[in-house]
Amino acid sequence: MGPASDQPLSGAIPADAPSAQDAAAPKEKTVRIEIQALRCLAVVAVVLFHYWPELVPGGYVGVDVFFAISGFLITGHLVREANRRGSISLASFWARRARRILPAALLVLMFVAVATFLVAPEGVWSQFYSEITASTLYVENWYLAQQAVDYLGADAPPSPVQHYWTLSVEEQFYLVWPVIILIITAVLSRAAAGTRRRTGFAVLAVIAAASLAFGISYTASNPPAAFFITPTRIWEFAAGGLLAYATTGLRPVVRGPYRAVVSWLGLLAIFIAVFAYTEETPFPGVAAMLPVFGAVAVIWAGAPKVRWAPTRAMGTAPIQWVGDVSYSIYLWHWPLLILTPFLLDEKLGNVTKIALVVLTVALAAVTKKYVEDPIRSGPVLTLRRPRTTFLWALAGMASVLLVVTASRQVLNTRNSDLKAKATQILSSDNPCLxxxxxxxxxxxxxxxxxxxxxxxxxxxxxxxxxxxxxxxxxxxxxxxxxxxxxxxxxxxxxxxxxxxxxxxxxxxxxxxxxxxxxxxxxxxxxxxxxxxxxxxxxxxxxxxxxxxxxxxxxxxxxxxxxxxxxxxxxxxxxxxxxxxxxxxxxxxxxxxxxxxxxxxxxxxxxxxxxxxxxxxxxxxxxxxxxxxxxxxxxxxxxxxxxxxxxxxxxxxxxxxxxxxxxxxxxxxxxxxxxxxxxxxxxxxxxxxxxxxxxxxxxxxxxxxxxxxxxxxxxxxxxxxxxxxxxx
CATH class of the missing domain: 3.40.50 (Rossmann fold)
Structure with missing residues (x-):
């Protein structure tokens, strides 16, 4: 799930937002309406796929759209900082990412940990709490990859935090990618600007190509694990990153009508994947190229000022608003879908699902206003210091793990009592056993x-x-x-x-x-x-x-x-x-x-x-x-x-x-x-x-x-x- 922009959406939507080539440092706070629209499209596809998979059998590709967006935005931020300062502050970067991602993510994890204790049957506690732990530590994707190749684990129900695998992939990307760009910046510090750009682009392209090649090969040999692991997904971030690396600081040289055509083609590619792909499609592999490059095309095209361009539709208030709260929508929609049947003790009908979607949007709006925005860009200045941010992040993660540990202890105590009773029954020589x-x-x-x-x-x-x-x-x-x-x-x-x-x-x-x-x-x-x-x-x-x-x-x-x-x-x-x-x-x-x-x-x-x-x-x-x-x-x-x-x-x-x-x-x-x-x-x-x-x-x-x-x-x-x- 890609992060939202580092600045909140506010004010009027510009009629002609910049293209990727306009992403220069002075305009870092500009709202990119095509990116917000892509976020809206991606999160709607994912939610519909999870709630009504028969409607959008390929809706899971929304995740790949988010990955491409993340790669573009993060690489652009890093390149602009490197151009301004000649270096990159890793601590400041990681602190910004923590302020952006962790507050809402930890809130939902805490909710799931408590809700599991209250409404889920004890038979699923062990699995659910294992995945909550993996999600809190941002290794859920590797946990699921291991489970995917465990045949006897195939009968286990999905956990309420299974969707955190995407956040785990992102966090792992955020740990490695800035280090790579920092090394490129340091090695090429004395080179001419053009040489730095070309060489850096080539290095990132090699990394992307290696990831794509591995993804294609591993998807063919081990598709369940390939779906989750980070090496098969790096190229999706890198695709957006390469666009940012190639265009940051440059003015657009392609005229609006051509950019409009590219924008429509990019959207078409994403829609084809959403409706034509199924769970049987080998993925990520070659198939992931369609939604990823479609997203990259839309970002490159920007929001051209042409009457027949998709700009007007992408800039409508509902689409922009959903794009703005897409991160929280993504976080909330899946736990509600998984936990509600335990609460109601019945399968979910369409009316209940619609109600859950409405509740998801409401919770997302509240989370965005009262959790995400105040912590990311509010007046709490002490959180701006990386060390303070890291301490608060560790405290939040520890709080979730504490709830998990306490719940496991309750379960272990109950199980000990039950095992004692079971031993008594088994040793009774009851012929009816x-x-x-x-x-x-x-x-x-x-x-x-x-x-x-x-x-x-x-x-x-x-x-x-x-x-x-x-x-x-x-x-x-x-x-x-x-x-x-x-x-x-x-x-x-x-x-x-x-x-x-x-x-x-x-x-x-x-x-x-x-x-x-x-x-x-x-x-x-x-x-x-x-x-x-x-x-x-x-x-x-x-x-x-x-x-x-x-x-x-x-x-x-x-x-x-x-x-x-x-x-x-x-x-x-x-x-x-x-x-x-x-x-x-x-x-x-x-x-x-x-x-x-x-x-x-x-x-x-x-x-x-x-x-x-x-x-x-x-x-x-x-x-x-x-x-x-x-x-x-x-x-x-x-x-x-x-x-x-x-x-x-x-x-x-x-x-x-x-x-x-x-x-x-x-x-x-x-x-x-x-x-x-x-x-x-x-x-x-x-x-x-x-x-x-x-x-x-x-x-x-x-x-x-x-x-x-x-x-x-x-x-x-x-x-x-x-x-x-x-x-």
């Missing part, structure tokens, strides 16, 4: 079941803390492309070896398989890679993911060939939900995926004689199921009947199961069996979030370790039923 409550063989009595009606072990807030890898002997062992988890008894004592292969939905079966293997004196080996089902079709989001997945599948097949004594294989994969597809499209996709499984399984070595395919578990509703359980616990209502889903909606079509049934009909294939324990999750009509006092899912689709462990008796009987109990 977890899947036992729906297991006809478990001897679960109504009296035993009643003891668990109000429990949830673990709670949504603590579910993610218990890792399925905890049952692996010696932990998960890396062996080339494989991550090997050994369960059961040592090979020397084992009656046989059973192997499970799959993605993260094989990982969450490890607690159950561990108990089954120990009971039967088996050695069990789990070969699993998150986001990598055992099929020829690749689901990975990045080229790196796809390469890793291919290597994993090849290594798994080699492991089976190198261990010919293994003849029994279990397969567990994530089944897709096919949301948004028509029935015909869904059927085609299911058929495609089923073929993918059959083609991959055809590569199994002939030593594999029997294969068990596990029907995937019913998922929860994203952002709803865990929050519902949290609210049920807080209200002290029974958990065993809360937060249910209709079975016909929850149980998934599993292409792996379809493939197994087809292969079973063909001679010369291993014997394929279906392992299905769906009845532990669901009755004839409903699927549950909590069964027998145990929380089933830790996120949208992954089972909690506790629930998985309670499925062991059911898994054991399914292996016996299908004849897979003699590995």
């Amino acid at each position: 977890g899947a036992g409550a729906r297991d006809p063989k478990a001897n679960c009595t109504p009296a035993d079941l009643k003891k668990l009606r109000y429990a949830s072990v673990p709670t949504p807030a603590t579910a993610a803390d218990v890792l399925h890898s905890g049952v692996c002997k010696g932990g998960v062992i890396a062996q080339g492309a494989l991550r090997i988890c050994e369960l059961g008894v040592p090979a020397s004592e084992a009656r046989g070896t059973i192997v499970m292969i799959g993605d993260s939905h094989a990982m969450h079966w490890r607690p159950a398989l561990s108990r089954v293997a120990r009971a039967n004196k088996w050695r069990a080996v789990v070969l699993a890679e998150g986001g990598c089902p055992f099929t020829v079709y690749l689901r990975g989001e990045t080229a790196a993911d796809r390469r890793s997945c291919t290597a994993f599948k090849e290594a798994s097949l080699k492991w089976l060939r190198d261990n010919p004594e293994v003849d029994t294989l279990l397969l567990a994969e994530l089944a897709a939900t096919y949301g948004g597809l028509s029935p015909a499209e869904r059927d085609r996709e299911v058929e495609r995926e089923a073929r993918g499984f059959t083609e991959q399984w055809a590569k199994l070595p002939p030593t594999i004689k029997q294969v068990g395919v596990i029907q995937d578990n019913p998922p929860g509703v994203p952002d709803e199921t865990l929050a519902c359980v949290e609210a049920t616990l807080a209200a002290k209502r029974p958990t065993d009947t809360a937060c249910t889903r209709p079975r016909k909606e929850a149980v998934l079509i599993d292409p792996a199961v379809i493939a197994a049934r087809r292969l079973n009909e063909k001679p010369g294939q291993p014997r394929y069996s279906i392992i299905d324990v769906t009845d532990r999750f669901c009755d004839e009509k409903k699927c549950y979030a909590v069964v027998g006092g145990v929380l089933i899912l830790k996120d949208r689709s992954h089972m909690t370790a506790t629930w998985s462990a309670t499925l062991a008796p059911s898994l054991d009987r399914e292996l016996q039923r299908t004849g897979l109990d003699q590995p």
Whole structure:
């Protein structure tokens, strides 16, 4: 999110604001109406994209417009200072940026920290407070980049400060860019003015080109991380910076009509990106050039005094006003969108969204008038001194972190109490615990079941803390492309070896398989890679993911060939939900995926004689199921009947199961069996979030370790039923 100009908008809007070439030192306070208009366009695009993405599927490019504006303004300020003083005061520059950005940003962070404590379910506190901390320290973009490549983190809901990644990128740019220009100024201090300009421009152009090249390459190989990290975005700031470097202090040499054409073309480029791009567009990469260069073109053109130029429209009061408060609009719009559903306990309709937009604008106006302007340019002279500014900034950041720390402490205390209660429940030997409550063989009595009606072990807030890898002997062992988890008894004592292969939905079966293997004196080996089902079709989001997945599948097949004594294989994969597809499209996709499984399984070595395919578990509703359980616990209502889903909606079509049934009909294939324990999750009509006092899912689709462990008796009987109990 680009900063607003260093001077507040006031007075009448000039009919012909200067072009980029007019940005000389004496006119530093001039309001650039085309820049204010670009800010308005950018923030409206971003807000509409977040609230109604179907209207402006490429509205996220508003951020890139802001980056170009920031690069132009900041570089212009730095170049003018260097021309006047022969140097740059880094402390003064950073203090100005702190006065401009931090007050409103810290205010919103403090609001989110308190609001999270008051209205958000405890299950999201850990994530939200981690991101508030990252945003306060201006490393949110790197935090999100790390999360973007973490497959098991993909189910997490967005935090109310996720949009602070743009501010993090900007702050990192502000730390580095003035140092580069200072070095250029110092090295070229004795050179002629023309030489300084050309050489400095060339240096910045090389930096921009390197960033763009890296951005294109990294977007192709790792798009989720490329979207957030600073090196892929530097060129966007540099594009505006190069314009400032080339034109600052020069008079315009291009006539108004030509500048008007360029202005219209720049706006057209931005609008094309806003409406033609989608979330599927590889970004930033090459695609980011359209909105960035469009913004640069509009800035270069300025506000030409030509009747058919966009100047008159750009200079209208509403557009200028929105541009002036765009920073605060950007800060407020996203937290309101994310936190309000927790407060209302329902999805947002269009009427509520419109009300939130109005509230966003109102809060932005108040923030601009009473927070931004007084601190940035008000009469508090002591804040003008860099040291004082830095001390106040550190105090503000520390205040936010203090609220975060206190909230985490409250959560930790509650979790400790809940874990103590959970330990008591788990050690009670209640036959109804977890899947036992729906297991006809478990001897679960109504009296035993009643003891668990109000429990949830673990709670949504603590579910993610218990890792399925905890049952692996010696932990998960890396062996080339494989991550090997050994369960059961040592090979020397084992009656046989059973192997499970799959993605993260094989990982969450490890607690159950561990108990089954120990009971039967088996050695069990789990070969699993998150986001990598055992099929020829690749689901990975990045080229790196796809390469890793291919290597994993090849290594798994080699492991089976190198261990010919293994003849029994279990397969567990994530089944897709096919949301948004028509029935015909869904059927085609299911058929495609089923073929993918059959083609991959055809590569199994002939030593594999029997294969068990596990029907995937019913998922929860994203952002709803865990929050519902949290609210049920807080209200002290029974958990065993809360937060249910209709079975016909929850149980998934599993292409792996379809493939197994087809292969079973063909001679010369291993014997394929279906392992299905769906009845532990669901009755004839409903699927549950909590069964027998145990929380089933830790996120949208992954089972909690506790629930998985309670499925062991059911898994054991399914292996016996299908004849897979003699590995």
